[in-house]
Amino acid sequence: MSELLLSAKSLTKRFGGLAAVNDVSVDLHRDRIHAVIGPNGAGKSTLTNLLSGDLQPTSGRITLNGTETAGKNPERISRLGLGRSYQKTNIFLPFTVWDNVRLAAQSRERHGPWNPLRWLSAASAMSEVNRRCERAIELAGLTARASTVAGTTSHGEQRQLEIAMTLATEPTVLLLDEPLAGMGQAEAERMVELLLKIKKDHAMMLVEHDMDAVFALADRLTVMVNGQVIASGTPAEVRSDAGVQAAYLGEEH
């Protein structure tokens, strides 16, 4: 097995009496795509939010690139090498595609808000940031749209932009929350291609409803229902799991 980059052990998140995520463990390895599937309300997005620091776990441990991250805030976790995209498109709508990605790329510069040199230099002249930005935009296939205002691009392009912004921070671990949500056939196929392209060198967790995409991409699969893992393994193992068929796959296929 390749290098383990993120390991979550027995994660639990309670909202009052409801355990949205209950005793869930996930391991993400370099060059591997780990898909998490399950019906609506299974706790997939909550799990993503726990790993990214958007939510704090009630209990459990998360190790990211050798650092314990449970309880840390999102910006710390991002800087430790985790990049995430959102189920509901979460971009800077009034900015151009370029400025969206450039801002994400700039976050990896070391200078903070109290450095007066950073008040007077030109943001557009940061060559290292521009290089990273250009690479991420090209990888996501948005080069032709770079100067378009993000709010006026198509839904599919906004989903690509989500990925480009995530890539611009050069993460080692990627959490992608339904990157194919709301996409047409052609757009979805392009996105699957993109995900295969960025699979190398990243440990990826993919939350997705599109089963064709999941089985095309995933090296491992975790099935969640009501906040709990009911099966985990290779796609073939999960597909033949009787419990999964009853709880989930049976309804949709």
Place this chain on the structure above:
Amino acid sequence: MSSPKAQLEKLPRSMQVILLLGAIALAAFPLVPLTGADFYLQMLSQMMILAIFAMSLDLLQGVTGLVSLGHAAYFGLAGYALAFLTPADTPISLWWSLPVSALGAGLAALIIGFFVVRTHGIYFIMVTMAFAQMVFFLFFDNKALGGSDGLYVNFRPDASLFGWTGIDLENKTTFYYFTLLLLVLVYAFLRRLLFSPFGRVLAGIRVNEHRMRAVGYGTFGYKLAAFTLAGALAGVAGFLWAAQTGYVNPELMGFHMSAHAIMMVILGGMGNFAGAIVGAFAFEYVMHFFKDLTKHWQLLMGTFIVLIVVFAPRGLLGLVAQFSRKRGAP
């Protein structure tokens, strides 16, 4: 077609021309022989000072998306700083009293900001106002700090440098040009800052702070730095105000003064600093116009602001941009 939320960060050519003409007009004004010139010089100086104040607020309100309803606190504190620094019988040197007053206002903003920038939306508005009211009453209720009557600034600051006395701020025309110079400098600084790495982060926070954190920005530090800087620049304006009027009172840090600044920024157009300048001049002009018309001028002023917000939500600059686009200009 730009998104409706775009804030004219990059000023169209038509607007740059208007600003340049405005600056030339301001620079040329003292050369015009006019009866009652002193009155107009003083009024224009005051407008320029308020324009600096409005720009400092725009850094928070228009750029970062933090609507502070207590920004006058920092304006007033710097004015009081000058009042306390100036001895009873001799002027104080401009060259250290201005930096000290502005830094003092910035320090107050840093301390208050440490508490307030944690809050969001309506809570931010309420908490900034609450702190400003605390500062207001600290001075209002305290005889040692001048109380409700305020304090006199007996002399304008002395701008002589190593024995050179070329700048005499007691001279109204000189003071006018000094204020104009600071207006231009602050504007140039803030325009540059807007497109700096720091400024881009502030704009990102306005649009989507959640995503900024997700890509790794510690937004708290950025907002605190912006709040501090805005406080210090408001301090520059407050210092000039106190120097010009020779008098400070708690009203300078009051609720009305804070609201005044917000309305000037909204009137001109937010997020590009040019709007704040245009808004400050327009607001003062319209206010004087209504004051001459009727003693119920506040009623007219209120109606005017409502009309602007309804028909020109991006302020006067937004209107200009709309017209110049219709004519096919860039």
